[in-house]
Structure formats: structure tokens, C-alpha cells
Amino acid sequence: MNRRDALGGLLPLLGAGAVPEAAASSSQAVSGRRLKLIVAGGHPDDPESTAGGTMARYADLGHDVVALYLTRGEAGIAGRSESEAAGIRTAEAQAACRILGARPRFVGQVDGRTEITGARYDEMRALLEEEAPDLVLTHWPLDTHRDHRACSLLVHDAWLRLKRRFALYYNEAMTGVQTHGFRPTHYVDITTVVDRKKAACEAHRSQDPPSFWSLHAEMQRFRGREARTTEAEAFAAVDSLSLP
Numbered sequence: 001m002n003r004r005d006a007l008g009g010l011l012p013l014l015g016a017g018a019v020p021e022a023a024a025s026s027s028q029a030v031s032g033r034r035l036k037l038i039v040a041g042g043h044p045d046d047p048e049s050t051a052g053g054t055m056a057r058y059a060d061l062g063h064d065v066v067a068l069y070l071t072r073g074e075a076g077i078a079g080r081s082e083s084e085a086a087g088i089r090t091a092e093a094q095a096a097c098r099i100l101g102a103r104p105r106f107v108g109q110v111d112g113r114t115e116i117t118g119a120r121y122d123e124m125r126a127l128l129e130e131e132a133p134d135l136v137l138t139h140w141p142l143d144t145h146r147d148h149r150a151c152s153l154l155v156h157d158a159w160l161r162l163k164r165r166f167a168l169y170y171n172e173a174m175t176g177v178q179t180h181g182f183r184p185t186h187y188v189d190i191t192t193v194v195d196r197k198k199a200a201c202e203a204h205r206s207q208d209p210p211s212f213w214s215l216h217a218e219m220q221r222f223r224g225r226e227a228r229t230t231e232a233e234a235f236a237a238v239d240s241l242s243l244p
Contacts, residue, residue: 038131039102039171040068040138040155042147043076043111044093045204049216050171051137052100052197053190053233059101060193066131067102069093070151075112077206082110088206096203099196105131114150124154125161133166137235140170144178156238169235174215184234187227190220194231 037058039047047055047067059065073089074082090106097104107127109115128136138155139148152170159168169186172179190197201216202209223232 034063035134036064036066036131038066038068038128038133038136040070040136040151042070042114042139042145042151044069044073044089045096045201045207045212046139046148046173047102047137048096048100048197048200048204049212050139050173051233051235052096052200053193053220053231054137054188055100055102056193056196056200057188057190065100065102066133067093067097067100067104068107068127069104070107070114070147070154071109071111072106073111075110085111085206089204092204092206096200099200099203109150111147114147116150116153120154121157121161125158128155128158128166129162135167135169137169137171140172140179140182140236142179142181143173144180145173148173148178159238164239168238170238170241171233171235172219174212175219177215182234183236184223184226185237185240186235187223187229187232188235189224189227189229189232191224191230191232194220 035058037055039051039055041047041050047069055065055067072086074086076089077085080088093104107123109120136155136159139152141149141152141156143149143152156168159166170182172182175182198213201213220231220233223234224230226232226234
């Protein structure tokens with residue numbers, strides 16, 4: 001499987017410095033097969049901010065897109081109880097998914113108290129086995145946020161236990177702030193859907209979107225220059241980082 005085929009040959013996924021191809025105009029680009037993309041994040045707004053453009057592009061081509069949230073953001077709103085914050089952030093995630101054409105799913109862990117245990121490994125494996133994705137995107141395992149790292153490790157373990165039956169890629173939260181040591185192997189041109197991605201991030205009103213969107217906008221333009229387009233999201237293929 002080469003870089004242009006790694007995500008089903010659907011979008012312009014390129015190595016650093018490559019010239020972007022034209023995006024596929026229909027799901028016929030992958031022989032008419034409907035794909036399933038899962039973007040797994042630690043909290044509501046993580047899938048949207050790390051890969052919202054890619055989610056929108058897959059959804060627009062008729063593919064099944066799932067935003068998988070490890071938690072409901074229980075610790076994410078100052079002055080609110082965990083249950084209140086979870087309710088607010090769940091509704092925000094649902095609104096963001098409607099914008100992107102995605103389906104939300106919640107794992108059920110708690111923001112700030114995520115666990116990496118045998119039971120939690122089994123939980124994630126069972127969930128991904130049930131969903132049967134073609135492609136999963138998740139956090140870079142060296143992110144500074146422990147919930148991001150927990151999500152990454154749980155997904156990676158499921159990928160191994162399920163015998164690598166889906167393609168697995170790491171994404172970046174905020175390089176230089178939360179994501180360190182990230183080296184992309186693939187890019188997706190999100191120039192045509194960047195406004196949708198921004199709107200999905202803005203749906204998370206409790207998280208003060210202007211405070212984080214400006215950082216993502218700068219990062220997207222930087223990755224766009226690397227991929228020789230205007231704005232792009234970057235990913236690292238786990239197979240390229242893993243031992244045989």
C-alpha cells in the first residue's frame with residue numbers, strides 16, 4: 001500500500017513536498033465502496049480541530065464518518081459540575097458533527113480521569129471491532145495532555161489486537177503547544193472545506209473557539225505550504241513508525 005492508496009486512494013494524501021492531486025469527485029474513486037472513517041479524540045472538539053477538514057471531505061463523498069470521543073469533557077467548563085459540563089459539551093459535539101456530516105460516539109471515560117487498564121483496552125478493542133472502520137485517525141502518543149495519550153494508546157492497542165485490519169494514522173493537536181516531535185507522512189488538502197472546519201470548532205462555544213482556532217489556522221497554513229497547497233491537515237502513518 002503506497003501513500004496515495006493508504007486512505008483508500010480517496011483524498012490527496014501525500015508525502016512531504018509532494019504536489020497535491022485533484023481530489024476525487026465521487027466515491028467511485030474507491031471502486032464505489034463506502035468507507036468508514038473514525039477520528040478518535042480525548043474530548044469534544046478534538047476530532048474537529050485535528051481532522052475536521054478531512055472529516056468533511058470524506059462525508060461529502062458519501063462515506064461514513066464517526067467522531068469518537070473518549071470523554072464528554074466533564075472537566076472542561078470552569079464553575080460547572082461534571083454532569084453539567086458533560087451535557088453542554090455533548091450537545092456542542094453533536095452540533096459540530098452535524099456541520100461536518102459525522103456521527104458522534106462517546107466511549108464513556110471521564111475527562112481528566114482517563115484510564116489505561118486491561119478493561120479499558122478491551123473496551124476500545126470491542127468498540128472498534130463493532131464499528132469495523134477502514135481508517136482511524138487519533139492523537140499523537142507524545143501529546144502533552146494525558147487524555148490524548150490515553151486515547152492514542154487505547155486505539156493503538158486495539159489496532160494491534162485486531163491484526164491491523166484498519167489503517168491507523170496519528171494527527172496533531174497543536175504542534176509546539178500540545179504536540180511535540182510530530183513528523184507528517186501524509187497531508188489532506190482542506191482548502192475547500194476550511195470554513196466548515198472552523199464552524200465545527202466554533203460550535204464548541206464553551207471552549208472559547210477564538211483562543212484555539214487561531215493556532216490551528218496558522219498550523220493549517222504551514223502544513224499547506226509543506227504540501228504545496230493553501231491549507232492542509234497533516235498525519236503520520238503508524239505503519240511508518242512501527243516495527244515490523
